[in-house]
Amino acid sequence: MSDSIFEGAIRQLEKALKFYSIDKETELRLRSPKAALQVSVPVRMDDGHLEVYQGYRVQYNDFRGPCKGGIRYHPSVTLDEVQSLAFWMTIKTAVVGVPFGGGKGGVRVNPKELSRMELERLSRAYINEAADVVGPDRDVPAPDVYTNSTIMGWMADQYNIIRRTHEPAVITGKPLSLGGSLGRDDATGRGGFYVLQALRDKLALGGKTPTIAVQGFGNAGYHFARLAALAGFKIVAVSDSKGGIFTEEGLDPDSVNKVKVENNTLEAVYCEGSVCETVDHRKISNEELLQLDVDLLVPAALENQITAANADSIKAKTVLELANGPVSFEADGILFKKGITVIPDILANAGGVTVSYFEWVQNRAGFYWEIEEVHRRLQDRMKESSLAVYAKQQALSCSMRTAAYAVAVPSTTSSTMRPAKRTRDAA
Numbered sequence: 001m002s003d004s005i006f007e008g009a010i011r012q013l014e015k016a017l018k019f020y021s022i023d024k025e026t027e028l029r030l031r032s033p034k035a036a037l038q039v040s041v042p043v044r045m046d047d048g049h050l051e052v053y054q055g056y057r058v059q060y061n062d063f064r065g066p067c068k069g070g071i072r073y074h075p076s077v078t079l080d081e082v083q084s085l086a087f088w089m090t091i092k093t094a095v096v097g098v099p100f101g102g103g104k105g106g107v108r109v110n111p112k113e114l115s116r117m118e119l120e121r122l123s124r125a126y127i128n129e130a131a132d133v134v135g136p137d138r139d140v141p142a143p144d145v146y147t148n149s150t151i152m153g154w155m156a157d158q159y160n161i162i163r164r165t166h167e168p169a170v171i172t173g174k175p176l177s178l179g180g181s182l183g184r185d186d187a188t189g190r191g192g193f194y195v196l197q198a199l200r201d202k203l204a205l206g207g208k209t210p211t212i213a214v215q216g217f218g219n220a221g222y223h224f225a226r227l228a229a230l231a232g233f234k235i236v237a238v239s240d241s242k243g244g245i246f247t248e249e250g251l252d253p254d255s256v257n258k259v260k261v262e263n264n265t266l267e268a269v270y271c272e273g274s275v276c277e278t279v280d281h282r283k284i285s286n287e288e289l290l291q292l293d294v295d296l297l298v299p300a301a302l303e304n305q306i307t308a309a310n311a312d313s314i315k316a317k318t319v320l321e322l323a324n325g326p327v328s329f330e331a332d333g334i335l336f337k338k339g340i341t342v343i344p345d346i347l348a349n350a351g352g353v354t355v356s357y358f359e360w361v362q363n364r365a366g367f368y369w370e371i372e373e374v375h376r377r378l379q380d381r382m383k384e385s386s387l388a389v390y391a392k393q394q395a396l397s398c399s400m401r402t403a404a405y406a407v408a409v410p411s412t413t414s415s416t417m418r419p420a421k422r423t424r425d426a427a
Contacts, residue, residue, distance in 0.1 A: 005084040005303055008329035013087075016405030019396055030090075030409075033060040033083055034067075039129035041107055043122045046115050053122065057105040057130050059139050060086035066137055067103030068093060068353060070144025070173075071126070071155075074302075077106035081303065085324055089353065092346040094408035096385045098357040103139050105130070111146045123151045124158040131162045136169035136364070142356045143173040145302070148219075149185070153178045169363035172356035181359035183374035184352075189223025189300075191351010192322045194379045195343060196228065196296070198386035203318055203341055211294040213237040213316070215244070215286055216301030217256070217266065220322050220349065224298060225253040233296070237289050240266055241301075244289045247281040291315060299326035306331045314340060321345035336399050344401035346408065347389055354381055 010031055017027065041055040056079050059067040069089040082104045090102025107126055111119060133139060143152050156171040156178060168179030176182065183190075196205070210233050214221045217238040225235045235253055237246040240260070245251070245268045255271040268281030290297065290306060290313070297316035299305045303325035306314060311327075311334035319335065320343040321327060327335065327342055335342055355378055362368045369377075385407075393403035 004080055005325060006080050006087065009084045009087050009325070011329050012332075012401065012405065013091075013409070015398075015402045016409050019398070019402070019406045030061070033058050033086060034062060035059045035133070036079065036083060037130065037133055038079060039126075041122060041125045041129060043118060043125055045118055054108045055106070055126050055129060056082040057133060057139070057141075058083045058086040058103060059133065060102040060104075061090040062101035062138075064093060064101050065099040066101065066135075067139040068098075068100035068142070068356065069102060069104035070142045070352075071105040071107070071147055071151075072144035073107050073109050073111040073122075073146040073151075075108060075110040076302075077108040082106045084303075088324055088346055091405060091408045092350050093353055095346050095389065095404050096350045096354050096381055098354060100140070100353070100357065103141070104144075105141055106144070119151065120154050123147075123154040127155045127158040128162070131159055134159065134170060136167055136360070140169065140356070140360060141171050142352070149173055149175045149180060152180075169360050172359040172363075174359075179359075179363050181355060181362055181374060182369065182371040183378065184355050184359055185219070186223035187355035187378065188220040188322065188349050188352035189225075190227060190375070191354060191378060191382050192220070192224045192298070192320060192348045193227040193231070194351065194382035195348050195386045196320060197231070198383040199343065199390060202390055203343075205295055205318060207295070208232075209234045210296060211236045212296045212298060213246075213289050213292045213294045214298045214300055214322075215239050215289050215305060215326075216299065216323060217260065218300065220352075221298065221300035222253060222257045224300065224322055225251075226257075229253050236294060237284065237292055238266065239284070239286050239289045242266070244284045244286060245281045246284045246289070246292065247279060249279065251279070251281075296320060299323050301326065304328050306335070308334065311335055312338075314338070316340065318343065320348050322349050324349065332399070332401060342399065342401060344404050347385060347400070347404050350385070351378060351382060354378055 037057040039055045041053045043051050085104035086102050093100040152171050152173045153175045159170050174180040212233050212235050214225050217240050234250040252270050255269045259267045268279040269276040293315040297319045300322035305326040307328045308330040311331035318341045324345050389404045393400050
């Protein structure tokens with residue numbers, strides 16, 4: 001078994017190609033990124049010494065339009081990871097029908113060890129190195145793991161300084177004051193929730209109080225849990241990088257998030273105003289959370305959380321991938337054989353890129369939408385895409401992931417594609 005995330009991603013593509021016949025040259029282009037940039041990012045630290053970090057930007061495919069994808073700050077960032085994420089973005093934008101290609105970026109750094117000023121210098125230095133390859137009509141970055149609207153604002157400002165122009169559409173996920181869109185802050189979690197709503201009855205998640213466990217209680221995980229709880233689901237467990245909490249009675253996501261923001265810890269609490277009371281619960285590890293017997297498991301952290309090593313222990317009836325690539329290629333096949341439905345990342349977390357597209361459109365037009373319009377447009381697009389993937393799954397008798405690829409692949413190429421002879425998908 002290979003440790004390469006990218007090789008696993010390409011094997012997912014190969015599954016979809018069983019259902020569509022394409023010419024060899026087009027297939028070869030889908031197997032490799034258009035361009036990959038690796039740069040040194042020098043940063044002057046607060047005490048005066050210099051640190052140099054490794055930065056990456058991969059533009060995978062631009063058949064549909066400018067490349068689109070986030071920039072992450074994480075100590076484990078590699079070119080293999082960024083290349084895989086750029087590939088998935090290529091497929092993701094096609095699944096939800098936005099006119100972008102796929103891109104991704106990252107810097108190998110632990111942002112928790114940097115001061116605010118060091119983070120700003122790092123962000124501006126990254127754009128100094130990448131300014132020649134990004135732009136509103138070429139490659140449009142956005143926030144990702146451990147980056148946010150403030151960091152995107154610094155990057156957009158630095159790009160405009162270099163170009164001596166005003167191009168708000170160069171980066172999405174910016175603060176509202178710099179041309180950001182209403183609704184971008186919770187777009188990934190909200191989009192995942194809209195997918196859940198669209199498929200709830202079809203996947204037999206329409207019971208009285210379906211249970212959910214969320215691994216990764218960050219921005220996306222919190223907003224998904226908040227909306228799901230309001231819709232009648234019971235959030236029984238959440239976790240972050242330090243571990244998790246579980247209670248059969250259910251958690252209040254808003255109260256848990258309030259304490260996390262204030263104290264940087266996860267506690268099972270219920271808050272009324274400023275008064276919070278602890279709820280009976282037990283501490284669990286991330287591995288234990290993944291193995292809980294729940295109706296819906298939501299991995300919302302990093303790649304390869306469910307692998308061949310622990311896939312047999314997964315008890316959830318359905319897995320919704322709010323993170324990018326949390327289920328490995330080998331684990332995907334194991335879950336399929338167990339009868340566990342996986343709602344793939346290329347559909348489930350596409351709310352972020354969809355609202356990023358909305359922001360880009362608003363920047364280009366110079367006209368900005370109200371929050372209700374953003375939510376309505378996002379819900380319509382996620383529902384339409386979810387039902388299209390579900391219909392393809394039923395037609396091909398395959399996994400939802402392969403169905404999503406089968407929906408996306410024809411529009412990621414410039415060639416005419418024709419259905420291949422239908423076969424049973426192994427996963």
